[in-house]
Amino acid sequence: MTSLPSSWTNRMAALSTRRYLICLIVVLAVLFLTAVYNFGDSSYIGLGSSSSFRPADDYIIDPSESQRPPLPFYPLNPASPFSSSASSLYPPDKDLPRVFLFLPINSAGAHESPRFCRAIQGAIASGWQPIIFNWDVQEQYQKHKPFGLRDILNSPKYTAGIKEDDLIFMMDSWDVWLQLSPRVMARRFLEYDEDILVAAEKNCFPNSPESHDCRDVPASPVLPELYLEDENPHDLNPLELLPKHANSGTIIGRLHKMREFYNNLTQYMESEEYYWYDDQGAFNIWLADRKVKLDYYNRLFWPAHDDFHNMQFLGTRYPPDPSIFYDMVDDEGSEILPWSLYPPLGHHSLTGQIPIAIHFNGGSKEHLEYWWGKLWWSSDKSRFKPVVRRRMDQGKIRFVTETGYRQESIRSLCPELEIWSQAR
Numbered sequence: 001m002t003s004l005p006s007s008w009t010n011r012m013a014a015l016s017t018r019r020y021l022i023c024l025i026v027v028l029a030v031l032f033l034t035a036v037y038n039f040g041d042s043s044y045i046g047l048g049s050s051s052s053f054r055p056a057d058d059y060i061i062d063p064s065e066s067q068r069p070p071l072p073f074y075p076l077n078p079a080s081p082f083s084s085s086a087s088s089l090y091p092p093d094k095d096l097p098r099v100f101l102f103l104p105i106n107s108a109g110a111h112e113s114p115r116f117c118r119a120i121q122g123a124i125a126s127g128w129q130p131i132i133f134n135w136d137v138q139e140q141y142q143k144h145k146p147f148g149l150r151d152i153l154n155s156p157k158y159t160a161g162i163k164e165d166d167l168i169f170m171m172d173s174w175d176v177w178l179q180l181s182p183r184v185m186a187r188r189f190l191e192y193d194e195d196i197l198v199a200a201e202k203n204c205f206p207n208s209p210e211s212h213d214c215r216d217v218p219a220s221p222v223l224p225e226l227y228l229e230d231e232n233p234h235d236l237n238p239l240e241l242l243p244k245h246a247n248s249g250t251i252i253g254r255l256h257k258m259r260e261f262y263n264n265l266t267q268y269m270e271s272e273e274y275y276w277y278d279d280q281g282a283f284n285i286w287l288a289d290r291k292v293k294l295d296y297y298n299r300l301f302w303p304a305h306d307d308f309h310n311m312q313f314l315g316t317r318y319p320p321d322p323s324i325f326y327d328m329v330d331d332e333g334s335e336i337l338p339w340s341l342y343p344p345l346g347h348h349s350l351t352g353q354i355p356i357a358i359h360f361n362g363g364s365k366e367h368l369e370y371w372w373g374k375l376w377w378s379s380d381k382s383r384f385k386p387v388v389r390r391r392m393d394q395g396k397i398r399f400v401t402e403t404g405y406r407q408e409s410i411r412s413l414c415p416e417l418e419i420w421s422q423a424r
Contacts, residue, residue, distance in 0.1 A: 096190075098166045099182040099252075101130050102152070103173035104145040106137045110413075115368055116174040117414030118378065124395035124410060125377035125388050127181035127336045132173070133400040145170075146269065146279045148400075150262040153255065157404050164256040171301075172249040175360040175368060179345050179375055181336045185356050188299050189252055196253030196261055198283060199301035199359060200243040200294035206281050213284040220244040220296050226350045243307070246283035246292055249359050250301035298348060302355035305362030310349050313374040315342035320354055341383045343376030385422045392419050 101123065110116040123130050134148040149170055152158045162168075167189060189197065204214035220242040227242050253261065268274055269282055276282070286292045295301055304311065317339060337343055345354050360368050376384050395410040411420060 096183060096186040097163070097254075099169050099185050100162060100166065101128050101182070102149060102168065102170045103130050103132050104134045104148055104170070105132060105173035106134055108138075109174070110135075113174075114416065117417050118368075118372065119174050119176060119178075120397065120410060120414060121388070121392065121417060121419060122177045122179065122375065122377050124397075125391050126178045127183075128178060129396065129398065131398045131400065131405070135399050143278050146262055146266050149258075150266045152400060153259040153262060158400065159255065162255055164254070166255050167252055168255055168258045169252040170250075171357060172359065172361075175365060176250060177358045177360075177375060178356060179358065179377075180354065180356040185252070185300065188356070191299075192293075192295070194253075194293045195257040196251065196292065197295045197300060198287075198292050199247040199250040199303050199357075200296045200298065201245050201247040201303035201361065202241045202243050202306045203362065204245045204284055205362065206276055207284045213281075213288045214245065216288045217244055217284075218287070218290070218294075222296050222351070243296065243298065243303070244294070246280075246287040246294060247301075247303045247359065247361060248279045248283040249303070249361055250357050252300065297351060298353050298355050300355065301357045301359055302346075302348065302353075303359045303361045304364035304367060305360075306364075308364050308367055311358075312347050312349050313344045313371075314347050316345045316347075316354070317342050320347075320352075338376070338384070338387050341376070341387075343384070344374060344379060346375065385419070389419055389422055392417075 103119075105116060120130060133152060134144050137144050137148070149168075153168065167186060169185065200220070204217075207213040209215075222242055224242060251258075265279065265282060265286075269279060274282060283292060287294065302311070319337075319339065346358055347354055372378055373380055377388050392410050396407050397410060397413055398405045398407050
């Protein structure tokens with residue numbers, strides 16, 4: 001056989017070497033890009049991009065945690081930057097602030113309908129201990145709401161057992177349902193890294209749509225396409241607007257900041273320039289002036305008006321985000337939410353959030369009747385009744401009095417609730 005010329009042999013050897021180098025470069029490039037992708041995409045490992053991220057060494061799991069079910073994988077929810085927050089994966093309970101729930105209502109208003117006692121049932125079943133104030137106010141208890149809370153926060157006889165960094169949560173008393181526990185509220189509040197948070201809603205009531213109060217509010221960080229926002233930024237079609245206005249029906253903040261806030265708020269409401277009936281108008285003005293911050297993602301509070309069509313009630317076997325997962329058991333080891341029973345919870349169909357508080361504000365009041373029975377603690381399903389009945393039997397409620405607090409059983413306060421006729 002005739003051998004190839006040496007020039008051909010050298011050329012083929014060079015070509016083989018070149019191919020080898022090209023293949024090697026391609027392989028190295030693929031490995032490099034894969035490493036960069038996995039390092040940069042924090043959602044891949046469930047850490048998110050929260051500013052509250054801490055090194056993994058801070059999340060050493062206590063041996064007692066080994067008895068809990070394994071932590072499921074939580075993909076990043078594009079509608080919220082908090083869903084995969086590292087601050088929620090292994091939060092140390094000892095560092096969580098306590099949450100104190102205050103409800104403003106008078107005796108007459110509480111007994112006008114079963115709505116107040118139903119709201120109390122939801123709070124007790126979800127692990128809360130409500131504190132009632134303005135109980136003896138004879139009229140216009142809604143207008144007295146900010147003034148009553150101001151007096152409480154300024155008096156040592158009411159705040160003696162509350163730390164300055166503990167959380168004060170005030171909500172309207174008969175049209176708000178709670179579906180998650182105080183510890184979830186504390187964790188989610190800390191994710192925002194704010195001193196005070198107010199609910200975000202679609203409407204700018206009662207302020208004029210053309211006023212500074214409504215036009216000059218901060219832009220919402222929520223993805224606009226979720227709500228099909230109109231191209232005209234001043235077109236206040238409520239069905240097409242992002243929730244970016246303030247609702248005073250639910251508010252939470254540190255004790256020392258809430259004291260300062262309500263001192264300033266009531267002073268402003270008593271001035272000649274303020275003419276609205278209650279505090280709602282002031283909240284819109286202060287939002288436009290950058291004096292309040294909103295829970296834009298409705299992780300804490302969800303006002304239902306003009307948005308109720310986006311709520312669905314689904315049986316929920318596993319906690320849907322890390323801030324709920326470690327609330328599966330309380331300090332005594334009993335379940336706060338009976339996850340094994342698939343409790344129905346309200347899920348927002350656009351954002352994927354399960355808000356802690358559902359507020360039937362504005363024109364959504366009829367849904368207090370339409371949706372009664374949807375949540376697990378109001379359900380007529382037999383698997384939930386013993387759990388709710390046991391908690392209601394043990395539940396207590398406190399009232400603000402002239403000398404401090406008095407305590408009363410739920411059955412004494414709300415003897416006509418249906419739960420009392422149901423099996424233990």
